[in-house]
Amino acid sequence: MNTMCAAPARLLIVDDDLPTRMVLRRLMARQGYVVLEAGNGREALEQVRRSRPDLVLMDVMMPELDGYAACAQLRRDDGDDSLPIIMLTGADELESIERAFNAGATDFITKPINWALLSERVRYALRTGQLNRELRRSRMRELSVRRIAGLGDWEWSLADGVLSWSAEFESITGLPQQRVNGIEQLLTQVHPDDQRRLQTALQLASELGARLDLEFRLLHAEREHVLRLVGERGSQGAEAAVVFGVFQDVTQTRRAEAMVDFLALHDDVTGLGNRRLFLNQLAQLLGQGQSPPVLLVGAIDVSRFARYNDSLGRLAADKLLAAFGQRLSDFLHNLGGSLLARIDGDEFGVCFAIDQIDTAGQRFGQLLHCLQAPFRVEGQELFLSCSAGFSLFPAHGAEPEALLLKAQEAQRLARKQSRPFLGFEPDAEGTQRQLQEFELERDLYQALERGQFFLVYQPQMDFARNRITGAEALLRWRHPQRGVIPPIRFIGLLEETGLINEVGAWVLQQTCEQVAQWQRGGLEVRVGVNLSPRQFLQRDLCAQVQQALEAAAVDPNLIELEITESLAMQEVGHTIGLLQQLRALGLKIAIDDFGVGHSSLEYLLRFPIDVIKVDRAFVSHITSRVGDRAIVRSITVLAQSLGLSVIAEGVETQRQCDFLEALGVAQVQGYLIGKPMPAEQFEQLARSFKRGAAS
Known part of the structure; x- marks a missing residue:
């Protein structure tokens, strides 16, 4: 652990007015800064090259090279935007301010100088500059790690068809190089679903010189690795008959992405899909075939579920919610082609096919009937009451979001009217809005x-x-x-x-x-x-x-x-x-x-x-x-x-x-x-x- 104190920051004061420099030097020195000085822009450029200050306080109006030109030259010479440059100007018009920023200034302060404000601006600029430098070093380290972590190189000789792999190949995949020293041998180790795609990409690279960049699954000893293969054909001399490239094991990355995708589309309490997945799956159902079946889209809300959170505790309430979802799942399982999701905190979305519109209410009522039996959670028997609503495809629309919203409108209206459930009516949305405005x-x-x-x-x-x-x-x-x-x-x-x-x-x-x-x-x-x-x-x-x-x-x-x-x-x-x-x-x-x-x-x-x-x-x-x-x-x-x-x-x-x-x-x-x-x-x-x- 480094216990040494950080060195004091070095400030370069650039001003042709000696009294102003003296006042600035005393003020900054009292605050613990190491102060450097320059009398004009050219001296400032030399000081920056020689001393590498942490911040520059630069006057605008100076002989030989004014502050604007000196600031712009510093940015061109150094190429480091993290060096803070604060311009001191006696003009507060917009043109001067814009000119300072266009030259590369970090900040500005007008004369006569507000000394307290200047101190705060200097402290802020130093902190920001340090953060920018740390960010740049962090990015450089990250790029270096990405270049060397888990990468190997490979070559493919088009003249004799020999594949050569660096030592990392065997350590990553467990396959000896001699097992994959040709295209045919490699393809035997590739997942059957990926073989044709890889073979086509290799053929294009060899015959047309196309750049190769694809991922495929490599199988060995009942293990699956996802490799990314990147390569291109040489352009001159003997190299024109060789494809050079790199490979990387992206197995863990793809697994993590798959897990993220799963979590993004599923509810962690019930294990069911969420609203986004429900709408995606519903869109797929609506797009199947020339004449998709009549679908019922329902929204089921557990009434006053918050009281269970308060009385049972969060964990027990989550178990109750999971049991509710499981019972719905068990009922819908027998219907085939149905959908179920937790679309909100205590609200579930369902979808299933019906034979005809006239039976929609009856079928939806049967689903809700299964929820009337008690739920057993941690030795207790609990009864849940619900309000529900449904809409129908194609009678009420063909867009997944619209169908679900209409089902939710019907559910809210059912709750207002103390009904177990309601089907959506074409004017239900307007009626509900008017009812809400009237109540408000x-x-x-x-x-x-x-x-x-x-x-x-x-x-x-x-x-x-x-x-x-x-x-x-x-x-x-x-x-x-x-x-x-x-x-x-x-x-x-x-x-x-x-x-x-x-x-x-x-x-x-x-x-x-x-x-x-x-x-x-x-x-x-x-x-x-x-x-x-x-x-x-x-x-x-x-x-x-x-x-x-x-x-x-x-x-x-x-x-x-x-x-x-x-x-x-x-x-x-x-x-x-x-x-x-x-x-x-x-x-x-x-x-x-x-x-x-x-x-x-x-x-x-x-x-x-x-x-x-x-x-x-x-x-x-x-x-x-x-x-x-x-x-x-x-x-x-x-x-x-x-x-x-x-x-x-x-x-x-x-x-x-x-x-x-x-x-x-x-x-x-x-x-x-x-x-x-x-x-x-x-x-x-x-x-x-x-x-x-x-x-």
């Missing part, structure tokens, strides 16, 4: 009263302060049976039913109370609340907001109301007047999803707003699309000229974050900083947040 709407009316709504908060980071300074409050619904319902499923229903006004008032009230609680605890963060179109058009909106502020005793400056760009433009006169009233209460106003609506800059200048939120559509491709960068930069310049703050939404990568910071965006929001989270988790993040440590 019915439950929505009681959700607020029953305390099923809750709020989560997505953090916003301020670049200037390097901490969490704000959040967006987002509504969630925890349904007692369906779990957490996605907002896309119920926000529209809230609008359509008019419930959004009551729920929106609750959201505002809860947000004010939460912000006030944080404020009393010493945590001041600005929290945004989305206003829906219906809320925004309420006559008493201002009174409602004022009441929420006063009831919570919260600082109004910590509450931000967000309206969409499109909403603001619906009735411009009403919007301006209402926003002026809200700002008079001390609130902040934000325009959400900016850039994707249809606002006029003339009106935008008249809106009394504080924040512009750049839509995620421009952020997602900001690192690759020049147009998106230009739009974000334009929005930022416009906002700065108006004294407004800019928040970019949908930030998911560090590279997006770096670009946005370089473009002048003030704050960012997205999964890179944090996903929407409960209030307690948000508070912990806001108090302990360190840039670069967010998840």
Whole structure:
């Protein structure tokens, strides 16, 4: 075990300005780095060749050879992309940034230098460079091992037909070379199903000079080896009458692949096929012959199986599930040509042929009847109840996936109606969807009263302060049976039913109370609340907001109301007047999803707003699309000229974050900083947040 400490990293500082080099040298030396210096690009090239530094800090503007040219030359000379090069530039325009990256820079930082940020960038770049070097060495070792592991060479003299093998052949296959020193002798050792294929490939190689590359099974002493044979005919002189090649024993690889294929298509609890295998086999059945038989495709769901997991334990519950599958298998075995699979956690798929459509329900009922007898598991007798549904080929379609989905739709409808099973009806799918939407709407009316709504908060980071300074409050619904319902499923229903006004008032009230609680605890963060179109058009909106502020005793400056760009433009006169009233209460106003609506800059200048939120559509491709960068930069310049703050939404990568910071965006929001989270988790993040440590 190597107990020696790693040598300190060596940094090369390249800058023609001596005071800047001195400051950088002192800062980096205090952090334990060995510092090298160069006064221009040419000196830098020589230093890199001579000293092999671990990182280069390079100024852009230098005499003789500027930073761009020096960086590009380093990449050409060295050919090692793992050497980190951080460019120091006094220009923060997009063109300079792109030029630095095009020259081969790893990162950049603008002057005047943020020393804390530079230290973090250096530490990150060194770590990344080391990982890249280790990855390269690992790849080289892997290639070397692959070249030498289990390989041998062989030759075939076309003049006399003699086959020659290297010593590895006998150690791999157990066959002495003299047993396979000719094509005929080799073929006698090859699996009968592979002989013709190998003979044809050898003939093409000898007569036409075709490249040989195939696998075949070699049999010896009741053992089977899979060999890969690769070869090609020589091209010059005497070599033109010889086929040269290599061979490799791929037996274990093919066995492992077969096992992987099996596991990928089978369930490890019941040993049955899974959904993917079921659909593949069903497709084969449907494609057999000119007139395939009428097929019944069924979906059988074990009702409330989770209770057995809780009461019996996972192992016993798995045995119960396996016994259920075995009983189905025993019944279907007598039918011939049937299919059975575990297509989901406690759901099974079946398929079998029937004589005529009229008997489908009767035959399916007979199958389900066999499941009514008790199951014995670990000395206990257990009864399982099921809900089931079926579809028919060709009456209900000819696609495997569609037939199974229709069977599942029928099964879910049977469960809703407390029926043992149902056959699919052409309108069953639409009926089921309508039933679900009706039930969802019915439950929505009681959700607020029953305390099923809750709020989560997505953090916003301020670049200037390097901490969490704000959040967006987002509504969630925890349904007692369906779990957490996605907002896309119920926000529209809230609008359509008019419930959004009551729920929106609750959201505002809860947000004010939460912000006030944080404020009393010493945590001041600005929290945004989305206003829906219906809320925004309420006559008493201002009174409602004022009441929420006063009831919570919260600082109004910590509450931000967000309206969409499109909403603001619906009735411009009403919007301006209402926003002026809200700002008079001390609130902040934000325009959400900016850039994707249809606002006029003339009106935008008249809106009394504080924040512009750049839509995620421009952020997602900001690192690759020049147009998106230009739009974000334009929005930022416009906002700065108006004294407004800019928040970019949908930030998911560090590279997006770096670009946005370089473009002048003030704050960012997205999964890179944090996903929407409960209030307690948000508070912990806001108090302990360190840039670069967010998840």
